[in-house]
Amino acid sequence: MKALVLKRYGKADQIEFADVPNPLIKPNEILVRIHAVGLNPIDYMIPKGAFKPMLKFDLPATLGSDLAGTVVEVGSQVTRFKAGDAVFASLFDLGNGSLAEFAAVPEHVAALKPANLNFVQAxxxxxxxxxxxxxxxxxxxxxxxxxxxxxxGSGGIGTFAIQLAKYLGAHVGTTTSTANVDLVRSLGADDVIDYKKQEFENVLSGYDVVLGTVRGDGIEKALRILKPGSNVVSLIGPPDVPFAKARGMNFLMTFIFGLLSRKIIRLAKRQDSNYSFLFVRPDGEQLGKISKLIEAGTIRPVVDKVFPFVQAKQALAYLEQGRSKGKVVVELEQR
Incomplete structure (x- = not known):
């Protein structure tokens, strides 16, 4: 089968299409014919070696994490799926990728595709x-x-997080460019700051939660809008000691992550706030709950651009520009 493979860390020219063997499934896995792959920023960061201390890959490795497709075979221990089922899943942190024609997917990380979405949307x-x-x-x-x-708020995480936070009953604040103000408002954002015109830390106040999604000094600035007893959950780092311990990292890596996160933890404590780093884990049960919200119309996908499989490298380059509104998807087969 065809797959987009990372041969070596560090250079873009080490990513190429290759013919690799079709995956052989284990008793607890399903074989999925992939119709579409959703891209995430980590997909272009991994080849640069940015996550080598945290993610273990046996190179050459297939890139990509998210997928939607059709089950073509099930392992002997699989009970939730059958051949012909339309499913979606994340393979993140499992050692194998989704930018390929087929993938072996552990049963526990997959869920039935939302009935009201096509494969690209899913x-x-x-x-x-x-x-x-x-x-x-x-x-x-x-x-x-x-x-x-x-x-x-107009990015891949932002467009989903706004909708989920509103479903949970929150008052949501976000930042975006002038061109995307209407988009984030349509998703439910209450306080919309056009970052080209205003600094959010000078406008917002009294917040309980910050979701850290922007690199640089964004989290430090966000601490200024928090009230006492609030929480900062960062998706972009720095990683902290609890994360290192949860990953079973050695003393040296735990110590390094403690140093990296020391400043932001200290600044958060000054605001009587708590900082933590989140590394997502695949979870089919959670995807099933999310699917119900999507089928009910509570949350809708936002897709910016779709690339054919042969242009997967261009899709990664486009995503890296940081200008997409919602998600970038690679389509392998139309269904």
């Missing part, structure tokens, strides 16, 4: 949905009336 969902669910609904447990700040 492929745009898994990682951003799971990230937002695990941050807002699991770790923070957002409650009605809380104020949640979600910067970069």
């Amino acid at each position: 492929a745009s969902i898994p990682m951003v949905a799971l990230t937002c669910w695990q941050a807002l609904n699991e770790r923070i447990k957002v409650t009605p009336g809380q104020k949640v700040f979600i910067p970069a």
